[in-house]
Amino acid sequence: MYGREMFFDLTKAKAELGWTSTKSNEEMLIESYDWYVANRTEVLSRTGASHHRSAVRTGILRILEYLP
Numbered sequence: 769m770y771g772r773e774m775f776f777d778l779t780k781a782k783a784e785l786g787w788t789s790t791k792s793n794e795e796m797l798i799e800s801y802d803w804y805v806a807n808r809t810e811v812l813s814r815t816g817a818s819h820h821r822s823a824v825r826t827g828i829l830r831i832l833e834y835l836p
Contacts (some may be wrong), residue, residue, distance in 0.1 A: 781787045
């Protein structure tokens, strides 16, 4: 799922609950990134957590860090 785009249809929530977002996609992405940076050590040290809440194992892709 990490390499795929994801979209959520909010039509029903808006129609039935009168819900509207308070932040743009850009604001939410920046906020999520800032949270991750602030909590990176704790996130990376987790074991046995849901795959959605734990760090991605990069395996062989980690070699890309050393390429110019």
